[in-house]
Amino acid sequence: MEQFLDRLPETRWPRLWLVLLCLALWLPGFFTIPPGDRDESRFAQATRQMVQTGDYVRIRLGEVERNKKPAGIHWAQAAAVNALETLGVEDARDRIWAYRLPSLLGALIAVLATWHFGRALVGRRAGFLGAALLAGCLVLVMETHIAKTDAALLGTVAVAMGLMGRAYLNPSAFTAGQAAGFWLVLGASVLLKGPIGPAVPLLAGVTLAAADRAWRNRAPWLRALRPAWGVPLMLLAALPWFVAVTIATDGRFLSDAIGGDMLSKVGGADENHWGPPGYYALIFGVAAFPAAFLVLRALRGAWADRLQPATRFLLAWAVPVWLLFEAVTTKLPHYTLPAFPALMLLAASWALDPLRRAPPRWLHWLSMAALVGAPIGLALAAAILPVLADGGVSPVALLGLPVAALFILGTLRALRAGNPARSGLLAVLLAVPLNWVVLEGVLPRLTAPWISPRLAALVEATRPGLADTQFGVVGYHEPSLQFAMGGGIGLLRDGPEAARFLAAAPGRLVAVADRQDAAFREEAARLGLSPREHGVVSGFNYSRGRRVALTLYGVDG
Incomplete structure (x- = not known):
């Protein structure tokens, strides 16, 4: 096993091994975890409405x-859904995993780009190790399971920064074609998440210009990137859609996106996602x-080697982006993902350096806390979650405890043997069974959090083929219910409105949350309705942090 780990970074087929590693890490739960609230279901339902209507300019949710x-x-x-339907996958537009495919592919591009471009920055062996470390990062594993922008954005950032790194290290060999690729990839990143993608090389460029000023008066890497025609090319790639949607x-799109979304994240906590400065450092483990x-363990050595061009570039990539997101008021765990490829390459370079500097005592103990605490925390969470959510012990979930113990013992053994590179690669491999326990054995098997699929099944059993416009709900307006039943469902304000919705047309059904049930019944009695109960779906609305019970009502006759 030790010989295999030591020789794996020198494999003849590095891309194949990395793809297999990514699939082993990411496929658990990819097909089986139900649609999540709220962002995933919002993105997926908006895309499904695009496919249904053929309108690929405007973005609508319901x-x-x-x-x-x-x-x-x-x-x-939409391309993934249409491709699957062309291949004969039935109901592809109703399967959440179809909408997750771009996230998985974006993450895969990021890993392969980290290896491909990392070779020039840190060498072939370290490039492979850095890519493997990136593939295993828990935040990226989770993003591959969510149908939204961030994993795909990371793919574009990794490619763009890899090209920028080549321009920085060897500007004379950087071709016009590579420069065009750099700017076109940034244009694609703009179409994914606005200015976030271009901000990464911009911040890195400003940092490098400041760092190089002591011994360089010019920036040949900037001329190699050809910004004079590159910036217009980037804008040209993204501008047509922005004009069309405007x-x-x-x-309204530009005013809402800039004023209502982007600036609200900078100046306030969007949807209560607030965190103090230092938040990302605290959750990094x-x-x-x-x-x-x-x-x-590599931080001290990376800073000490900052005069080395490759190390300086990787630090200029990671540090300003990290500080930017620490300064932004709205904080979510995945926001610092664009810095992760650089951090993994720095770690890999340090681990494979025979002259590496040992970490100071405080960093040593922090690294030990991360190595031991994170797997224990994940295993305990996996064991406790079924008890808290569904009131029962899951034998599969308990497997996380011995798997976490195996992870800790194996990684510590390699680390104490004085081989940090082997310990890093072994840690990624030993994370695979832990991912399977948590993402395939625990999360899809829970009942309480997955309210929408169960409510949709109850509606289908009660009135097969009911149109989405004939169904209304009060007290539970989560986007996963729109994805489960359709964008035309009635999102009703309160119990009396639910009663009026039910009375407005024959054959309708309405789901009423327990907090609105009394008001619903009172208004139904006033309208002369005799609602019939068809069942109750109860669970935990994790978006709001509270339990809810939804009663399905209809009117006979």
Whole structure:
């Protein structure tokens, strides 16, 4: 096993091994975890409405314009759905995993780009190790299971920064074709998430210009990137859709996306996603698990080697982006993902350096805390979650405890043997069974969190083929229910409105949350209705942090 780990970075087929590693890490739960609230179901349902209507310019969720993110991810998801339907996959547009494919492919591009471009920055062996460490990062594993922008964005950032790294290290050999690729990839990133993608090389460029000023008066890498025609090329790649959507929405998209979404994240906590400065440093041990311990051990050595061009470039890539998101008020664990490829390459370079500097004592103990604490925390969470959610012990979930113990013992053994590179690669491999326990054995088997699929099944059993416009709900307006039943469902304000909805046309059904049930019955009695109960779906609405019971009502006759 030790010989295999030591020789794996020198494999003749590095791409194949990395793809197999990614699939082993990411496929658990990919097909079986139900649609999540809220972002995943919002993106997936908006894409499904694009496919249904053929309108690929405007983004709508139900009857409401969704003017938050550009259409790039929706186009990628629609392409995946259309391709699957062409291949004969039945009901592809109703399967959430079809909308997750662009996330998986974007993450795969990021891993392969980290290896491909990392070879020039840190060498072939370290490039392979860095790519493997990135593949295993828990935050990226989770993003591959969510049908939204961030994993796909990481793919574009990794390619763009890899090209920028080549321009920085060897500007004379950087071709016009490579420069065009750099700017076109940034144009694609703009279509995915607006200015976030271009901000990464911009911040890195400003940092490099400041760092190089002491011994360089010019920036040959900037001339190699050909910004004079590159920036217009980037804008040209993204501008047509922005013009089209601005016309189609009478300017509402730009005003809502910039003023209502982007600026609200900078100046306030969007949807209560607030975190203090230092938030990302505090969660790094879990977000970057299982690679976090190696990154922490490498920090001192990376800073000491900052005068080396490759190391300086990787630091200029990672540090400003990290500080930017620490300064932004709205914080979510995946926001710092664009810095992760650089951090993993720095860690891999340190681990394979025979002259590496040992970490100071405080970083050593922080790395040990990450190495031991994260797997224990994940295993305990996997064991406790079925008890808290469904009130029962899951034998599969308990497997996480011995798997976590195996992870800790195996990784520590390799680390104490003085081989941090082997310990890093072993940590990624030992994370595979832990992912299978949590993502395939626990999350899809829970009952309480997955309210929408169960409610949709109850509606189908009660009135097979009921049109979405004939169904209304009060007290549970989660996007996963729209994805499960259709964008035309009635999202009702309160119990009396639910009673009026039921009375307005024959054959309708309405789901009423327990908090609105009394008001619903009172209004139904006033209208002369005699609603019939068809069943109750209860569970835990994790978006709001509370339990809910939904009673399905209809009227006979």
